[in-house]
Amino acid sequence: MPAASGGSAAGGAPGSGGAAGQGGATVMGSGGAPGDPADAGVPQPIDEAFADMARQFAADYLSWGRVDDELRWAPSLCRMPLPGIARPSKSNDATTHGQKLYSVFAKNHAAYPDGPQDGQIVVKQSWTAELVAPLSPGTFPPSWAQFDVDGGDHFYGYAERDGSIYRAAEFAGLYIMFRLAPDTPNTDEGWVYATVTPDGQITAAGKVASCMGCHEVATHERLFGVPLSPILPN
Numbered sequence: 001m002p003a004a005s006g007g008s009a010a011g012g013a014p015g016s017g018g019a020a021g022q023g024g025a026t027v028m029g030s031g032g033a034p035g036d037p038a039d040a041g042v043p044q045p046i047d048e049a050f051a052d053m054a055r056q057f058a059a060d061y062l063s064w065g066r067v068d069d070e071l072r073w074a075p076s077l078c079r080m081p082l083p084g085i086a087r088p089s090k091s092n093d094a095t096t097h098g099q100k101l102y103s104v105f106a107k108n109h110a111a112y113p114d115g116p117q118d119g120q121i122v123v124k125q126s127w128t129a130e131l132v133a134p135l136s137p138g139t140f141p142p143s144w145a146q147f148d149v150d151g152g153d154h155f156y157g158y159a160e161r162d163g164s165i166y167r168a169a170e171f172a173g174l175y176i177m178f179r180l181a182p183d184t185p186n187t188d189e190g191w192v193y194a195t196v197t198p199d200g201q202i203t204a205a206g207k208v209a210s211c212m213g214c215h216e217v218a219t220h221e222r223l224f225g226v227p228l229s230p231i232l233p234n
């Protein structure tokens, strides 16, 4: 199931049983699982109650839809609606999002990213980025009309970065954020952070300092707000 068919983008549901590839020679990042200690030796907190919630969200998130899947959310646009697309992370932190491609899902699509945040759950699906070819005009592979369609999920697993085309190759796990009541103990003013490996192991859940270090300066409470519409590479 998680294997990409016919060399196309890895657009299917990674599910919880997806085998984690270790990446090949052409992979941009190390392919490490999320939650690999940024600062080796410092254990990430795992709050069991939050870990149970994260496990449930990891099982459910595919049904919520990608935040930028226009075929799902805006099927009657006056231009051709596009699927969710793989995006290169803006983060340079190789131990978390850096060097990976991602796609974001939100439980409350209408409230992403501005809020209201109460009850919001956001899941960032991440992928290793495999170099396909240098970018040249008109040759973005395959054409935008070709993308995987799987039970209402629409994902185009190619992205441009630094003049090259990359493919979402191996599922590299989930980054989850959810927002409880702001006075909930052991949360970041209600926000809980969690990481899940490709084979479904929770590697952090709770008030995770390494996540907060970046997300505290985000502009939608703790969310950065990723683009809702595709940016066409060419």
Ligand code: HEC
Pocket: 034, 035, 088, 089, 090, 091, 092, 093, 096, 097, 102, 104, 113, 122, 123, 124, 175, 176, 177, 193, 194, 195, 204, 208, 210, 211, 212, 213, 214, 215, 218, 222, 223, 224, 225, 226
């Ligand atoms: C080095 C800074 C940095 C760290 C550390 C970091 N993030 Fe992020 N995060 C970002 C940026 C920047 C984005 C916007 C998308 C992108 O470019 O990757 C983002 C996006 C996200 C999103 C998508 C929702 C949104 O709108 O923000 C989730 C969910 C997320 N991060 C979870 C986590 C978790 C969980 C951790 C801790 C394991 C973490 N992040 C650590 C910088 C960081």
